Amino acid sequence: MSNPVYHIKDLACQYNGNSEPVLQIEELNLYEGEIVFFVGASGVGKSTLLETLGLMNNTIDFQKSGEFWFENKNSREDLREIWSRPEKDLSKFRQENLSFIFQSTNLFPNLSAFENVLLTQIVEGKSYDEAAQNAKSMIYRLFPNQRDRDEIVEDGKAIMELSGGQRQRLAFVRAAISKYAILLADEPTGNLDWWNAKNLIEILVDKVKSEDGVTVIVTHDIDLATEYGDRIVLIRKEFRDPKDESSSYGVLNSKGIFTRDQDNWKDYQDTSIIQSDLSKYLKDQLR
Amino acid sequence: MDFKTYNKVFARNEFKSVVSGGRKFILLILIAIVSLWSIGFSSGASKYLKDKMDSPFVKFLNVDIPSKLAQKQSYIDELKKVMKQDSIVNGYDVHGVSFTSFNFISFYTNNSTSSKARKSETAKISMISPNDEMYVFMKSKGLFKNDQFVDFSVANYSIVVTEEYLNRLGYNDEYPAFLDFRFLGVGNEELSVPIGIAGIVSQLPNKCDILCTDDLFPHITNYTEFNILDPNASGHLNEYVIYTDKPIQGIKSDILELDPQGLEKQSIGSGNSYYVFPYDSNLSQEELDSELTKLLGSYQRIYNFNSVGQIADTTLSGVIYDQLIIEMSSLEQVNQLRKMMLGINTRFESLPSNHKKISLVIDMGVIESRNNFMTFNSVSKILSRVLVLISIGFIIVVLIQTLLQHINKNAKNIGTLKAFGMSNRIIGITYVLISFVIIGIVYLASVALLYLIADISTNAVLSLVRLDTGGEKLYDFTVLLTYLPFFTIFPLLIVALTIWLKIRNETPGDLIYER
Secondary structure: OOOEEEEEEEEEEOOOOOOOOOEEEEEEEEEOOOEEEEEEOOOOOHHHHHHHHOOOOOOEOOOOOOEEEEEOOOOEEEOOOHHHOOHHHHHHHHHHHEEEEOOOOOOOOOOEHHHHHHHHHHHHOOOHHHHHHHHHHHHHHHOOOHHHHHHHHOOOOEHHHOOHHHHHHHHHHHHHOOOOOEEEEEOOOOOOOHHHHHHHHHHHHHHHHHHOOEEEEEOOOHHHHHHHOOEEEEEEEEEOOOOOHHHEEEEEOHHHEEEEEOOEEEOOOOOEEOHHHHHHHHHHHHO | OOHHHHHHHHHHHHHHHHHOOOHHHHHHHHHHHHHHHHHHHHHHHHHHHHHHHHOOOOOEEEEEOOHHHHOOHHHHHHHHHHHOOHHHHHHOOEEEEEEEOEEEEEEEOOOOOOOOOOOEEEEEEEEEOOOOHHHHHHHHOOOOOOOOOOOOOOOOOOEEEEHHHHHHOOOOOOOOOEEEEEEEOHHHOEEEEEEEEEEEEOOOHHHOOEEEEOOOHHHHHOOOOOOOOOOOOOOOOOEEEEEOOOOHHHHHHHHHHOOOOOEOHHHOEEOOOEEEEOEOOOOOHHHHHHHHHHHOOOOOEEEEEOOHHHHHHHHHOOOOOOEEEEEEOOOOOHHHHHHHHHOHHHHOOOOOHHHHOOOOOEOOHHHHHHHHHHHHHHHHHHHHHHHHHHHHHHHHHHHHHHHHHHHHHOHHHHHHHHHOOOOHHHHHHHHHHHHHHHHHHHHHHHHHHHHHHHHHHHHHHHHHOOOOOOOOOOOOOHHHHHHHHHHHHHHHHHHHHHHHHHHOOOOHHHHHOOO
């Protein structure tokens, strides 16, 4: 396996003012060209994990945290320190390495559908023509219906006029056409029917394999994760005080990491698990 | 970043979103109009006042001499003596006195101005002696605007005229060499005589349009058989005067080349684009006219005055001085002088008792107007500055409130942009530029509307407070440019600081998940 793009070890994540971490990551490596699905029960810290990996919030507890590295061909960054650097450095890092698909799409209602998908490329500094060309080619893959495509590309359809599924596909286009090392997706197929979800993930798989990016997907869709994931990471809920429900926190350790092994899966002890059993196990964990 | 694309896709839409439902921006424009109007009005009033204050004649006081007294030369002589007494000169800060007379007559645009329609305007004309203190004062202060100013002592049959009067005649950007004066001469013959312009000034005292010498004054206000302007009268000037707008050197050389019998070509004198030269009286009038017309035909006007010397004394004896002009060293004693002048006739023992009771009243109009304007100016300056501060404050409050509301409402979007790597600097610049465009639109719209209504509204206010500027436009547009930085830079700095403080510590996560 190649060098990890992200290397995390003994990372404690918390929000300002909270003395106790809400997520404890013992060790996590994310590698080029893989799709990693994160699953876990509600409130277990999946969003916290995305905020941490996406540098959306400084959730790292420096007192209790170990290592958080980003590495690619050109550089190696200690991401524990990046928050103390000038804001422009942080923005540059995000712009060059990160992309997002948000659960609620976060499309801009005052821009047309097509203008929305151009935004990430505008941030990257691309010209209108180049950005539009890239956007169109991705839209054509995700919107097989000619009329839908025309309404978005030619007619300047407003965001409010789109269905939830169409918005989710647009949010995917916006994120996927930008240049990134890590794509972080929060329930990217939540509003899609099976066919569209499958189409979207397959496009993503193609892109990941051809461009060596890392895709991190937080999902509740275990079938999708077991079908398309290279790895599945289960974040478990634990309690500091077993009698106190509010003392829960998420734990991400090697015991929750499952790796694809051809048609089957392996757990941290290299034990082979067939896909249906893993699927059943994970669904039980999410209940 | 490709700012053209950024503007096309994001900034322009963001601007539309910020200004949508723009009632508050209409209010901004109204507030800006009120404050800009007050600035322009205050500045205009201030300039107008400054002109008044700067009037070189502000220290010259006019006293009308009632006609019963004006007709008595002995009274005028005695008044002259009294006004020069040390007790008056030192006690009331009187610098000097002179006597004048005024009348209303019409002049016409001259014949040489072929492009202009012939036009006449009534002028208030006042008489002055070349030795008069006010005339000396005018020369010493360099008040004459035309390059070819000629002293009255040389050109005693010419006039000094105000620019404003020339404007009324249609001379907006030119100084003519002469004006035409028309009258009925001997035998009721309608005559048109060119009167040379010796000097051009911005203004004359006592709202006069024209000054002329005491040589000319009686001839244009009182036509007698001795009128020197009438070629048929017995007192016609013994000189030829050529009036022309052509350059001096050309005319001089033309005239020197002439050799008509009897012309004394060596003694040609030059005036303000006109030339006076004596001729041999033995030459017949017809011969001389014929010769000159033949040789000087290209010049617009040739006129012959005869025998002025023979009748000058006779004519001048008829002048009536109906106005006393007092030049003050300072205006501090002006109220005491006014009181003294009311009873000054009691000092003249030779006057009959009923004439001693006649008061001489100093016209305090200019001084009172000046005081009124000073008060008005101070009040309007304070008011306009207060309004400017309120206006700028209002612009800042409305802009900040609108932008913060927009940012709060669109926090998720801004967080998304930051997550994708847009820096605080670009986001801040975007909203500052949006503010700049809004302020620019508000300012330009206000100025454009003011352009339409400023003069009307200014006149309405002036008539409310019963101030007369004599038709002069009071509103000053030029000052609006100087206030542009206050209306733009100051609000923009505050807006930029506020936005910076708002977004600088906000993380994408805080904005997206609204923590």
